[in-house]
Amino acid sequence: MIWTLKKAGYRTFQAAFRVGMKFIKFKEPKLISGAGSVNKLADIMKEQSISRALIIASKTIMKSGLLSSFFEKLKKNNIYYEVYDNVKPNPSIENIEECLKVYKDNNCMAIAAIGGGSPIDCAKVVAARAANNNLQIKDLRGFLKVKKAIPPLFAVPTTAGSGSEATVAAVVTDSNTHEKYAIADLKLMPDYSILDPELTVGVPPHLTAATGMDALTHAVEAYVGKDGTEFTNDKALKATKMIIDNLENVYIDGANIEGRNAMLIASNYAGQAFTRASVGYVHAIAHAVGGLYGVAHGLANAIILPKVLEYYGETAYGKLAELAIYLNLGNKNEGEKNLALKFISKIRNMNKNMEIPLGIKEIKEEDISVIAKRATKEGNPAYPVPKIMNIDECEELIRKLKL
DSSP states (O other), rough: HHHHHHHHHHHHHHHHHHHHHTOOOOOOOOEEEEEEEEGGGHHHHHHHOOOOOEEOOHHHHHHHTTTTTHHHHHHHOOOOOEOOOOOOSBBBHHHHHHHHHHHHHTTTOEEEEEESSHHHHHHHHHHHHHOTTTTTTGGGGGEEESOOOOEEEEEESSSSSSSSSOOOOEEEETTTTTTEEEEEGGHHHHHHHHGGGGGGGTTOHHHHHHHHHHHHHHHHHHSSTTTTHHHHHHHHHHHHHHHHEEEHHHHHHHTOOOHHHHHHHHHHHHHHHHOOOHHOHHHHHHHHHHHHHHHOOOOOHHEEEHHHHHHHHHHHHHHHHHHHHHTSSOOGGGGGGHHHHHHHHHHHHHHHHTOOOOTTTTGGGGGGHHHHHHHHHHHHSOOOOSSSOHHHHHHHHHHBBOO
């Protein structure tokens, strides 16, 4: 009886949030795409009279030499820049504060984040702290806590996965509690999203697979949830098909520029979808596992996704069947359940083909209750999932993830 009332309360909250979302106007980042597009960024900064910038970049992209032309262009445009390349995977509070000090010490006016989801998330929170100096990172946790507009923010993803260049959210890790949580605010949307496939060519196969499945998770969770709109459903469908059609190809041939470009666009579409329609328990569990053990977010999502879709069962069959039909995995005469299972099977086969493990070896029996508690706290009532999960069900699912 108590659980029934709780679920009713969660659905009421979600319904109210859904109504509220209709009145929210999202900023659309200006999109620039195509090979070599990162080199246009220096001119954009010059046009905006930006004379001092912080470049938050991954060590990998810095070592690659792929940004040399961009840095030369900054110098030519008389734009002073400082590089911070010490962002950790799943950036921590300490990591972000260290980066913020570099921003302040060099009197920067804008931030360009060049890397995967971690550098872009770090940049968003640094920008939020820079503009809201009286608020600590813990004060920004949750929704709509950023009071003042952030400095100009340019996002250049070097992996096709997080979609962070198209979202209002950033994920932070608390090193003391080993907990990951989101900061979400409309002000965190970047001003420009620059999709340059040349920057993704050097991404190794295992990372290509994990980040690609991260993007797929965004698209699928946005589509099967209850907050989908015509806009988000369209973006999610297109993203799902582009990922299914291209991910395994670029996993095999990383130099496939056409495929890499398609994956960046798909990741961007998926980001647009989930930042408006939200995600689900795949993310909630992945965040809990990632915070506790440091498991890469995309890898965790890839492993968890088919298990959660199975848990949803008939509550998600209709939406999963639509995805299967859109992907030409079957036709409507086969019935929703068969089509849904075909879609889940497709995900499992992709994971197998890209050597993604069946489970998460780091999970310990004694931690399962903590993971479940954190995951359900994140997911309920915030995520508009097809089927609401309680702690016991979550623990049972997490046990299925153990290797």
